[in-house]
Amino acid sequence: MPKDGSRPVERELPTDEARDLLGLVRDVVRREVGPSAAEEEAAGVFPRETFRLLSRSGLLGLPYPEEYGGGGQPYLVYLQILEELAAARLTVGLGTSVHALACHGLARFGSKEQRAEWLPDMLGGGLLGAYCLSEPSSGSDAASLRTRAVRDGDHWVLTGTKAWITHGGVADFYTVLARTGEEGPRGITAFLVPGDAEGLSAAAPERKMGLNGSPTAQLHLDGVRIPDTRRLGEEGQGFTVALSSLDDGRLGIAACAVGLAQAALDEALAFTAERHQFGRPLADFQGLRFMLADMSTQIEAGRSLCLTAARRRDAGEPYAREAAMAKLFCTDTAMRVTTDAVQLLGGYGYTADFPVERYMREAKVLQIVEGTNQIQRMVIARHVVGPESRS
Known part of the structure; x- marks a missing residue:
């Protein structure tokens, strides 16, 4: 990591509880997720015990009501937590987002009796x-x-x-x-x-x-x-249930993409600061500095889009357009940033000894899931231009 770090020191977290929650997540990923991520991904190991740990810690149901065992957190907080999980291991971040998506239909459209019967176990009972x-x-x-x-x-x-x-x-x-x-x-x-x-x-x-x-x-x-x-x-x-779920799911994927891109940038910053060529750190060369500057700018822009959509959702305002924009921009950004990270590491970036090659392979799927980015452009265009004419 560079001296000042590339992540914002101050997150937009509205309460002390949310700040404590972020600290808990960082502790969990440092101890339980990050150390084994590369090895388990290479071996194709599904981290079921990690999801059980997240469930016991109250981290699988963060955006859902406390009365049913959820965390009662706004999306502004939930998406930043999701970013941390994805930065440590995308399988965990994406899985958490998918789990929240699977709970959405019951939480929003289920009857009071249905929610009382099934939601507590889904949110905090170890189920996935x-x-x-x-x-x-x-x-x-x-x-x-x-x-x-x-x-x-x-x-x-x-x-x-x-x-x-x-x-x-x-x-x-x-x-x-x-x-x-x-x-x-x-x-x-x-x-x-x-x-x-x-x-x-x-x-x-x-x-x-x-x-x-x-x-x-x-x-x-x-x-x-x-x-x-x-x-x-x-x-x-059901189609209303599906569309409502997908708006939330797209925000989850956007947050995961920001986390993955951030992880790639962190690796590139550390490598270019430590690696020397021609008697100077790589990070001293203007061409590479400009690449790092562009990567950081794109990540911050994506994070802002994601959190803007979250604020609208939390305020009860329409956010389908913003969710599609966030998913489109953040996942395209993750693809660009991870590709540039591989380039910055040179031959090392192309080997499995460094995580950026895995990040680049993982970034591709984020442009596809929860509606391809071509579909996101169609959604955005309908909001901006209006529906397509039918002849």
């Missing part, structure tokens, strides 16, 4: 969730999903395949979007499916270029039977 919207033939076009839920008395029977599911096969519960009616967004309903439900199975995890410790798999529902009490919201309200 997954979110099931995408399918093999409907990724960005989520409204065309084919998984079906057919009512059978006071139960539903779910049949279909979900794809690209983070925590697929290891989650304790899944928020599943399924078609219950007409084609299009109005015929979709959300369900809370337990991980041990009969007829539920996961394919072998995908072989990915990064995030090897985070399992991503297809999920097969072969006549999964669940009671109507596990329906989240009204029948046909």
Whole structure:
């Protein structure tokens, strides 16, 4: 690390409790996450015990109400905590964001009885969730999903395949979007499916270029039977549940991207300060100094976009446009910054002896998950220009 560090010394944290929380997270990642991150990622080890620790520490349910076991923290605080987790190990930061996404449908659209029954264990009881919207033939076009839920008395029977599911096969519960009616967004309903439900199975995890410790798999529902009490919201309200969840999920991914980019910058700053060429530290050469300056500027701009969206959410104002902007800018920034970090380390940056090559591989997926960045541009354009004309 450079003498002054590259991270802001003072975070925008509104309370002493939030500042203590940040201190707790930094202590956890220093002791439990960071030291084993490179080794476990290389070996493809899923950090289940880490998630249990985060749950016991109250860090898996930070943005949800305290009455149900959550942390009761505003998104302004939650996203900064998520950034710290992702900087230590993206598998952990991304997994925490996905878990929050999986809880969203119940927390916002579930009945009071549903929330009281299931939310405490999901937020602080050691459980881990997954979110099931995408399918093999409907990724960005989520409204065309084919998984079906057919009512059978006071139960539903779910049949279909979900794809690209983070925590697929290891989650304790899944928020599943399924078609219950007409084609299009109005015929979709959300369900809370337990991980041990009969007829539920996961394919072998995908072989990915990064995030090897985070399992991503297809999920097969072969006549999964669940009671109507596990329906989240009204029948046909599922697409609203999905869109609402995705706005929050995009902010989570943006915060993870900032954390990953920051970690890459920290490595580049340390290396260029210590490595000497021609009798001078690399950080003395103007061309490299300008690269580091650009990287730092992009990260700060992304962090500001992310926290601006968080403030709007916390104030109860619309934030879909800002969430899409944050996801787009922060993930593109993570890709640029991690690539530049590899370049700054030269041949060392291309080896697994330094973490920046892993950061670069991991950054790519952030431009894809929670809606590709091409989709984010479509979302932003609709807010800025208006809907596309239909001929």
